[in-house]
Amino acid sequence: MIALALPAQNSGDFTPPGINEMHLPAILPWGAEYGFSKQMLLVLLSVVIISAFFMLAARKRQLVPGKLQFAGEAAYGFVRNGIAKDIIGGKDFIKYVPLLFSLFFFILVNNIYGAIPLFQLPTFSHVGGAYVLAGIVYFTWIVIGLKKNGIRYLKLATVPSGVPLYILPIVVPIEIISNFVVRPVTHSLRLFATMLAGHLIVMIAGYGIEFLISQENIFLQGTSILVLAGAIAMYMLEALIMVLQAYVFTLLTAIYIEGALNADSH
Amino acid sequence: MNQLIISAATEGEKVNPLVPDLWEMLVVAVGFALLMFIVVKFVVPMFEKTFAERSEAIEGGIAKAEKAQAEASAALEEYKQQLTDARAEANRIREEARGEGAQILAELKEKAGAEAARITAQAHAQIDSERQAAVVSLRAEVGTLATTLAGRIVGEALNDDERSARVVDRFLADLENQNAGAGK
Numbered sequence: 163m164i165a166l167a168l169p170a171q172n173s174g175d176f177t178p179p180g181i182n183e184m185h186l187p188a189i190l191p192w193g194a195e196y197g198f199s200k201q202m203l204l205v206l207l208s209v210v211i212i213s214a215f216f217m218l219a220a221r222k223r224q225l226v227p228g229k230l231q232f233a234g235e236a237a238y239g240f241v242r243n244g245i246a247k248d249i250i251g252g253k254d255f256i257k258y259v260p261l262l263f264s265l266f267f268f269i270l271v272n273n274i275y276g277a278i279p280l281f282q283l284p285t286f287s288h289v290g291g292a293y294v295l296a297g298i299v300y301f302t303w304i305v306i307g308l309k310k311n312g313i314r315y316l317k318l319a320t321v322p323s324g325v326p327l328y329i330l331p332i333v334v335p336i337e338i339i340s341n342f343v344v345r346p347v348t349h350s351l352r353l354f355a356t357m358l359a360g361h362l363i364v365m366i367a368g369y370g371i372e373f374l375i376s377q378e379n380i381f382l383q384g385t386s387i388l389v390l391a392g393a394i395a396m397y398m399l400e401a402l403i404m405v406l407q408a409y410v411f412t413l414l415t416a417i418y419i420e421g422a423l424n425a426d427s428h
Numbered sequence: 429m430n431q432l433i434i435s436a437a438t439e440g441e442k443v444n445p446l447v448p449d450l451w452e453m454l455v456v457a458v459g460f461a462l463l464m465f466i467v468v469k470f471v472v473p474m475f476e477k478t479f480a481e482r483s484e485a486i487e488g489g490i491a492k493a494e495k496a497q498a499e500a501s502a503a504l505e506e507y508k509q510q511l512t513d514a515r516a517e518a519n520r521i522r523e524e525a526r527g528e529g530a531q532i533l534a535e536l537k538e539k540a541g542a543e544a545a546r547i548t549a550q551a552h553a554q555i556d557s558e559r560q561a562a563v564v565s566l567r568a569e570v571g572t573l574a575t576t577l578a579g580r581i582v583g584e585a586l587n588d589d590e591r592s593a594r595v596v597d598r599f600l601a602d603l604e605n606q607n608a609g610a611g612k
Contacts, residue, residue: 220474290448
């Protein structure tokens with residue numbers, strides 16, 4: 163919203179080749195303008211939305227669920243059975259359900275903001291939140307691995323079994339880098355980058371439409387319809403990616419935890 | 429820092445998107461911790477309890493159905509057993525009746541045979557006695573007739589009854605002897 167207000171100020175500077183460079187300053191809501199930004203409000207709001215929905219859905223605890231309870235159970239069962247049980251499995255997958263459940267719906271709601279008018283801002287288009295969540299997951303699976311396998315876990319996680327001795331000097335550094343350094347970075351940046359890119363694309367389309375309409379040539383104005391059509395298509399794609407990224411983030415968390423639990427067999 | 433970013437943005441300089449805002453990180457961390465707390469404390473236990481209750485109810489229903497099934501098959505078994513028993517009983521009774529019938533028939537046959545034999549024997553005896561009587565009366569009559577005839581033929585010579593009876597007896601005795609000899 164703030165971004166849309168900007169071009170009005172600088173409308174004199176709008177020239178066709180300039181649009182590509184304009185999108186960076188358009189990320190003005192970057193960082194907290196007033197100390198407490200829209201971003202922060204949205205994060206806290208998501209906590210309220212998720213808690214309220216699932217508390218209401220789970221409260222009645224009927225054997226034959228009503229509509230709301232059924233929706234809540236389907237959503238909970240999706241994470242519980244579709245992610246936690248399928249990936250982690252075993253007897254105590256239930257221990258990790260709360261983390262996976264919270265992650266999935268926290269990210270989902272915060273992403274979906276980007277597709278809802280007025281909110282129109284996926285929280286994780288700012289990198290801070292993604293770092294926090296990826297960091298939580300990073301420490302979680304390392305602690306799980308150490309608890310389960312003891313200090314031996316560091317060896318299990320970095321020295322793959324069945325590799326000839328002379329290749330180990332190459333493999334071990336690669337494993338260390340990929341598991342302990344790159345993994346949390348990709349985990350967080352994947353979420354952040356897709357949200358940022360999606361947000362930018364929709365924003366650029368908005369700028370483009372505004373610029374084209376402000377032209378004097380009627381034909382150039384007409385082309386804004388094409389941009390609008392493209393923007394709607396991109397909006398749909400972004401909505402899909404928002405859901406998908408929440409799923410991917412949670413799925414990877416489950417895979418990391420499973421890898422830490424069964425480090426012996428990997 | 430915020431001031432710095434805003435001024436950087438308005439000046440058109442590049443903001444590094446990979447540098448996070450610490451306050452935002454803090455808010456996300458606190459928000460997520462809050463959510464985790466609510467989920468761990470309330471949401472997951474409530475859903476898990478519902479799931480457990482539901483599966484228990486379903487398993488209880490299954491157990492009940494299995495019990496009913498077992499009862500039904502036990503009753504069926506019992507009925508089959510009773511049916512078999514009844515069949516065996518009927519067979520036994522039928523066999524018994526058949527045996528009894530045969531026995532009665534045999535008894536009747538025996539009785540009838542005995543009766544027939546008795547009647548036959550009686551008839552024989554009657555016939556014998558009648559024959560005897562006939563023989564006796566014939567003997568008397570034939571004697572008289574023969575004597576009369578012979579008296580008529582030889583004249584009144586044989587009027588003496590006593591003598592004539594003696595003659596007749598002798599004659600008949602001879603005759604009987606001849607008969608007996610021929611008969612044998």
